[in-house]
Amino acid sequence: MFFNLGFLHARNSKDPTVGVFGNTAHPFQTVMALSIWRCMLNRSAARWHLHRSLSLYNSSHGFNEEEIKNKLAPFTGGSVTLVKRENGIAELCIDNPARMNAFTGTMMIELMERVRDLENWQEGKGLIVYGAENTFCSGSDLNAVKAITNSQDGIKMCMLMQNTLTRLLRLPLISVALVQGKALGGGAELCTACDFRLMTEDSEIRFVHKHMGLVPGWGGATRLIHLIGSRHALKLLSSALRVHPKYALNIGLVDEILSCGADGPLAEAQKWIASYTKGAADVNRAVKKVIASGREKLIEDSLRTEKDIFGTVWGGPANMQALSKGTKHN
Numbered sequence: 001m002f003f004n005l006g007f008l009h010a011r012n013s014k015d016p017t018v019g020v021f022g023n024t025a026h027p028f029q030t031v032m033a034l035s036i037w038r039c040m041l042n043r044s045a046a047r048w049h050l051h052r053s054l055s056l057y058n059s060s061h062g063f064n065e066e067e068i069k070n071k072l073a074p075f076t077g078g079s080v081t082l083v084k085r086e087n088g089i090a091e092l093c094i095d096n097p098a099r100m101n102a103f104t105g106t107m108m109i110e111l112m113e114r115v116r117d118l119e120n121w122q123e124g125k126g127l128i129v130y131g132a133e134n135t136f137c138s139g140s141d142l143n144a145v146k147a148i149t150n151s152q153d154g155i156k157m158c159m160l161m162q163n164t165l166t167r168l169l170r171l172p173l174i175s176v177a178l179v180q181g182k183a184l185g186g187g188a189e190l191c192t193a194c195d196f197r198l199m200t201e202d203s204e205i206r207f208v209h210k211h212m213g214l215v216p217g218w219g220g221a222t223r224l225i226h227l228i229g230s231r232h233a234l235k236l237l238s239s240a241l242r243v244h245p246k247y248a249l250n251i252g253l254v255d256e257i258l259s260c261g262a263d264g265p266l267a268e269a270q271k272w273i274a275s276y277t278k279g280a281a282d283v284n285r286a287v288k289k290v291i292a293s294g295r296e297k298l299i300e301d302s303l304r305t306e307k308d309i310f311g312t313v314w315g316g317p318a319n320m321q322a323l324s325k326g327t328k329h330n
């Protein structure tokens with residue numbers, strides 16, 4: 001057993017009973033060290049399991065993240081930036097205005113990294129996803145699309161984006177897509193990976209895939225059916241219809257049409273999300289978790305998860321404070 005615990009031994013010592021404490025290891029020290037080691041192993045195993053469970057595809061599905069990242073990396077340009085504010089609301093900006101915020105290969109990789117960053121942001125409550133220079137996103141960068149036309153690589157790119165967008169939707173943050181200008185193709189799919197959508201008056205969401213000889217592949221069709229039902233979803237995909245704000249509101253694709261406030265749409269979106277993210281971060285995150293689990297799971301699984309999440313806030317600081325204040329809801 002000692003031989004497997006190399007880090008426990010003084011670097012220069014050949015004696016396996018010489019521990020980190022300098023002298024011959026006391027049995028208590030060994031037990032302590034073993035338990036720390038086990039704890040570290042458990043934590044990294046848990047992190048690895050979490051990573052696998054948050055992602056839809058992993059090596060057991062023949063998905064090799066590094067391989068597709070290497071294929072995408074040569075398609076450069078643009079960026080995906082993240083600002084985490086002290087009020088617990090983050091802003092994720094799709095920034096490639098020269099191509100109407102189309103996703104280059106490097107931007108797909110950056111989006112994945114930003115989502116991972118948000119998964120670890122314990123103080124977070126909400127997220128606004130928007131596009132630079134008053135337009136949302138025109139989908140996949142057509143230069144990359146033209147260069148990766150074989151279906152195997154297309155499927156791998158699609159697996160990477162489905163992994164990322166599924167993780168985005170599962171974040172314990174209340175997320176909102178601010179759609180200004182155009183959300184086309186993969187851009188339309190991206191906005192369905194948020195909990196809510198806000199549109200400005202002059203904007204449009206358009207699943208142009210059929211006109212490109214495609215169907216959605218970033219998970220947009222599946223999410224769209226959940227959002228608006230299969231009949232409306234079929235209409236949007238089969239006609240590549242321009243969905244203007246009023247129609248989008250009518251079919252339940254968006255939650256509000258933003259009025260053009262003096263401070264601009266991003267400030268309007270910040271005000272909008274503020275009314276859903278009041279209070280303690282842990283309670284907000286628990287609210288989002290129960291919804292995210294219910295959205296995806298069968299009812300019995302969902303009820304069990306709801307009970308587990310309930311246990312994380314019951315008797316917690318926000319709960320105790322509300323009880324001691326005698327909070328009323330009239």
Ligand SMILES: CCCC(=O)SCCNC(=O)CCNC(=O)[C@H](O)C(C)(C)COP(=O)(O)OP(=O)(O)OC[C@H]1O[C@@H](n2cnc3c(N)ncnc32)[C@H](O)[C@@H]1OP(=O)(O)O
Nearest residue numbers: 098099100102138139140141142143184185186187217218
């Ligand atoms: C599974 C994912 C599937 C997909 O996402 S497939 C891609 C779907 N998206 C598209 O086909 C969008 C094609 N673009 C367009 O329809 C129009 O450019 C668009 C977005 C309506 C904007 O039209 P306009 O306002 O007239 O501006 P424009 O055409 O002059 O565009 C400005 C510059 O942006 C470029 N651009 C726009 N969308 C792009 C894209 N997806 N990939 C690469 N470049 C793109 C466009 O080529 C133009 O560049 P340049 O100024 O000519 O150098």
